[in-house]
Amino acid sequence: MSEFLKQFGEECQKNIPGYIAIAVTETKSGICYYSNSAVANFDPELASSFNLEVVKAKLNAISALGLKETIDDILITLSSQIHILDVSEDGSYFIYLAVDSTRANLGMTKALLNKYKKEIQGKI
Template identity: 70%
Template sequence: MSDFLNQFGEDLKKNVPGFIAVSVAEIKSGISYLSLTVVPDFDPELASAFNLEVVKAKMNAINVLGLNDQVIDNIMITLSTQIHIIDISDNGEYFIYLAVDATKANLGMTKAILNKYKKEIASKL
């Protein structure tokens, strides 16, 4: 597990333009399995804790609205200088939280890399 997550984090850091931080956390417990940042003042574990509440709120909304055939693929939050992406694993048990610099980000490349790994996260954790 650790080798896979370390490789995932390093791949994002190396290949995602504008990479700021990433974490991988379990939705049920909130436990963070990976936390990596290139900005010392940015705490991806703390950000994940808050974004877990966003994920849970959206899951509750889906349930209350009776959208039982729907699942969250990802949630994108655009700030003035950053883009935060919350990507849910295929089994719905984990999420990847990624922060990138909005002025440098290539969302197509970023989503392609996330999609490659999110399929594996469910089976490797």
Template identity: 65%
Template sequence: MSNFLEQFVSDVKSNIPGLIAVSVSEVSTGVSYVSHSEKKDFDPEIASSFNLEVVKAKKSAIEALGLKSNIQDILITLSDQIHIIDVSDNGEYFIYLAVDSSKANLGMTRALLGRYKKEIVKEL
């Protein structure tokens, strides 16, 4: 598993322009399996723990509304950053990604995350 996660971080670093930070966490426990930050003052594990609460709140809202949908991703746009919480199809894991909005291509980034999250479900 660790080789896969190391390769995942390497791929993200190579393929996602403007990368600030990335992590992969389990929804049920909040355990972060891997994290990486390009900035010393940006802790992706702390960010993931707060974003886990966002995922749980959205799941509760979906349930309260009686919707039959699952979360694909949650997009948070800040003035200079884009944060994406990309939830696996089975709802067990999420990738948290922060990128510099002036350098990132949102469409390409979301497409890559979609591919990566399918691989994560297979490997974890």
């Protein structure tokens, strides 16, 4: 499983402007399948574990409200970074992507992430 995830991560790092880090994490257990960071002191596995709580909270809210909805993504905008939590169609895992907001274009970032995530859909 790790080779296609490694290729996914490398494509994202190489082609997404402002790339900081990425992680692919299982929603149920919190196990991180893959992580990579272009910044030495940025731990994407740690960030992903905290963001798992955000995903779970939103899934619980959707359930409590009785909504027939699924999460496409969750966007968190910080003062100098954008964090995207892209949840798989079946909710079994999510992709955590952090980019530098001064170098990234949100539309392009999401389009590129969607392009590269197609390569891992159905393999995890």
